[in-house]
Amino acid sequence: MSSIGIKDVAAIAGVSITTVSRALRNPGRVSKATRERVLAAVSEAGYTPNKLGVSLRTAKSGNIVAIIPDVGDSFNFGVIRAIEKAANNHGYSVLLGDTHGSQERERAYAEMVRSRHADGVILFSQHLPFDIDPQQPAAQQMPPLVNSCEPVAVPGIPTVTIDNVAAAREAVDHLIGYGHRNISVITGDMESPSSQDRLLGFRQAMQAAGLAINERHVIHGAYTVENGQASTNQLLLRRDRPSAIFCFSDEIALGCYSSLQEHGFRVPADMSVMGFDDIRYARHFSPPLTTVAQPVEAIGTYCVELLLKVMNGETLEKTRYILPHELVVRGSTRQL
Incomplete structure (x- = not known):
């Protein structure tokens, strides 16, 4: 398997990695001359960009898909409502994939992105619904994806959770x-x-x-x-x-x-x-x-905002976003 990566393309083209990413994923955001220089470097380096990740950004559906194990769970429902609110504020609709805890259903809903029915994924699961090469950066092999609450054991995937x-x-x-x-x-x-x-x-x-x-x-x-x-x-x-x-x-x-x-x-x-x-x-x-x-509202909002940045080809400052929790003392506990 070739070890050629996006860094090699950037070095040959004399541009930043971000510029290479934009040229391949969002060609409208770079000049024609820059795109041609990047494509020439791709050819020279023998780099094969992930076609799924590239093609999904050339045609927008206006949808994002939220893949969730149990939409009836009260906590999940609260985060979904926040996601829908934030997505609608940015002109996106949310397609809800209730998997009932099935990895097979997770993959089926993820196919909505492959078929261009959605532009990105918010995932409420520790299971990654895509097959990737662990030797290569995950973000270069997948469509835009943000993980909510249950971190995936794959480096480089943006995650929103608490400690x-x-x-x-x-x-x-x-x-x-x-x-x-x-x-x-x-x-x-x-x-x-x-x-x-x-x-x-x-x-x-x-x-x-x-x-x-x-x-x-x-x-x-x-x-x-x-x-x-x-x-x-x-x-x-x-x-x-x-x-x-x-x-x-x-x-x-x-x-x-x-x-x-x-x-x-x-x-x-x-x-x-x-x-x-x-x-x-x-x-x-x-x-x-x-x-x-x-922080249910903040979790949902962060997920959408991060996903939109990934969909636009922006480089995130970090991949793990830890939001604050709070102990709320009411009447169900007492001093012995």
Whole structure:
């Protein structure tokens, strides 16, 4: 496989890498003379630009596609609404691809970009729906793509998220500060980078406080109400019940509430409950849910703005954008 890259073309043409990228992807943004010089350098170097990435920028559809595992999830729904608002402000429509967690469906929706039904992708998944050569820069092999919340393990892909490790650590520190020592967690899907990071944050907080972790109190599941209810049922059957439960999403916390109520436990008198996300209904739980707020509006807006820059051939300052979170203390946690 040839090792010739865009840097070689830029050196031969005597222009910047950005200019080469624009000449190939957005020819209307450079002069005819510059484009001809770049094409001559491409021929001399024997460089073969990714045809998908080049051709997609020569005909605009006015659409972007958001590929999401579960549009019914309250957190995802909030980000989608923000994406639609930001996209519409820039004259774009959003095509929604609800994959139900299927990688096959992710790839099918990604084909909308190949067929020019969309100009770019916002991806809510850790799975990259395109085949790429890991030895070559990812951005040169794909259509415009921005990753939201669940980072893809491929360098160079713009990602918008929060610091899930720090956020989880802060949530657990709050429980420890209230005197809780026996703390359980109910995770989401452990293939999810956000779940992995939140579990790491939990472990770091417990270790920093010198507290032992009861591995039987680390319950793995999914980001669903049903998981919250079933997992809490498991915890309540044990003699060494925790005094607090950290749920990796507010929807899990809702299921946790349901189980506790069904078994006659009161929140927070008998059990403190911590959520994550601060969905729009969290303040209306009974009692209102203590949780970690993610900046839903900002996440959606950033995704669109970054995608538009990539679609226009602009060079981003960085590829990982960490937005601030906030611990929101309400009535579901109490001092022991």
